[in-house]
Amino acid sequence: MPTESMPTETAQRAPDRAIQGAFHAGAVGAIPRGAQDDPGHGPRDHLDLGAGTITATVAPPSVGDGGLPHETLREMYAAVALARAIDERTWQLNRAGRAPFAVSGQGHEGAQVGAAFALDRSRDILLPYYRDLALCLVFGLSARDVMMSVLAKAADPASGARQMPAHYGSARLRIVTSSSPVATQVPQATGTAYAAKLRGTGQVSLTSFGEGGASKGDVHEACNFAGVHKLPVVFFCENNRYAISVPQNRQMAIDHVADRAAGYGFPGVVVDGTDVLAVYQAVKAAADRARRGDGPTLVEAKVYRFTPHTSDDDDRSYRDPDEVRAWRARDPLVLFEARLREVGALDDAGLAEIRAWVAAEVEAATDAAEQAPLPDPATFDRHVYAER
């Protein structure tokens, strides 16, 4: 018994106070009230990619068509546009009281589509987070699938409406559903990558997370393990400069999450997440490297979230509307359209065609989900354990 081996004087004479008094380095009393000598809450401008000390590589901006076939560029644009339209519809349904919850990827879609197209969609593995609608659409999730989950219908392919929306998942599409506690998918991605390596499947795992989630021990532990085993994994950080209300300078003392990669023995790359093709190239290089057996890369895409954090949030209490406007002027949907026109991949007719397709997809998906049945309460205890 520890108490018996303690000197009795310590054990009997209000011991807590004694030791805690000894711990005090001086009096605790004089804490200045309302002291404002802290870094403050105003976020710094992270569009300035070269600022401060940096050990990560800064990916160059893309030029022209990035060497991609124009057909592919149009597909990429359509994916950005579809994600945006589904997302907007989700908010409308939420505000109309028909969808209990909305969480948005608006502003992130360009980076996600660039990343998704850089992977092998026939075999690679995604471990996304809740903003990754566009990423998952490119991997084969349909507008209809998404709406089933938004309206909590039985046909929700992720969970049959057991899980909240935006926890995207489909075993068929190799999309691993994430948990509500953030960033737990990141260590799991080192496991899927390890399994792929062990089996020699040539699959790359890509896992995404916010810069806020990157503060968790999970991300450190995952990067360390992946570095040790040179795993075929791409860590894709979508840095939108806020974790709900907390700005980046309250989350970390550095400018770039990708700088941390140096500490794990693999490359970190910072890329402008509003530049679809720059992200494509950065993730392509990371995926190629992983597939070659050279190990992980941490790619950090600088993006911005155009909406509140979720339908339960009001972002006006912590973000300056001017800041939001400034970033909206760099809307990846608009920038990508302009680029495609510039390189001759998209004209008015092509755009009209894509827009019509997007509108029809969203309409059909919403109608189907509205008419679909709720989950049957008699089934609510299925799938807790394997069914034999």
Added chain:
Amino acid sequence: MPVMTYREALRTAMAEEMERDETVVQLGEDIGVYGGTHLVTDGLLDRFGPKRVIDTPIAEGGFTGAAIGMAMMGLKPVVEMMTWNFSFLAADQIIQNAAKLRYFSGGQVSVPLVIRGPNGGGVQLSAQHTHSLEGFYGHFPGLKVVSPVTPADAKGMMLSAIRDPDPVIFLEAGALYGTKGEVPAGDAKVPFGTARVAREGSDITLIAYGRQVNLLLRVAEKLAKEEQVQAEVIDLRSIRPFDEATILASVRKTNRAVVVQEQWRWYSVASEVAAIIQEQAFDDLDAPVERVSGEEVPAPYARNLEVAAFPSEQQIVDAVHRALYRGA
């Protein structure tokens, strides 16, 4: 008596203690500028400044560990878990460290730490946001665990929690932050280890804590009106330490008991309560102690499934009927 919401009651207690005691500091995600995702800490940053109201990175294990260090140095940290569900990430710090530091230092070190946040579900956020952790944390010696349901208790127990020399797990009724009630002004501490008789009655004892207490009060009114059954409703409010005397006194009077909880039945608070009653009041019982609990599934998202997974009025009425040997 002033009337205030549950969240205002918590905030009032914390602000009063911060005013009174400069060693009280707040840590958590989004608790500063944002005032907390449930607005419990709203205004504290302006009042007490960023040195005492700390917006943390998303790192539950890290900031809980930091709070333990602060507590060992004589500060009194109040840590907000955005929801208790995220405390699993800090479970090692809470269970392996906060709960054991006094014991493993032979009484030399104390960890006067409060960890607080919304507990339980019912607001359609699915399983990973919905756990009720009374049984889980109540299991560990070295932790104190409370679960107030009225605004008065929210304030009174928060005052006790901040002044307590040991780590306190403060489980707030997450679905009830906006509910109003009378709250005594000033230093109206509610001591731990005392249950509250929320309604007096003579025919049967209904026992719960947290938001299920409100459900029991509704059932009790209904039983009185429709069946002339007078139910006594007991709000445990302190899970550890535990007030056996109030429960036993009630059961000795009514001879029947139903225990209701949102959490799962296996290895739960209701199981413990039932065991205490049968051990200590066996001869007074006219019927087996009934338990009504959440269904044995992770809480589902779809509203119709979620409703099916939590205790309902009807399930409680049925349990009362069984305990009274009345046909359904």
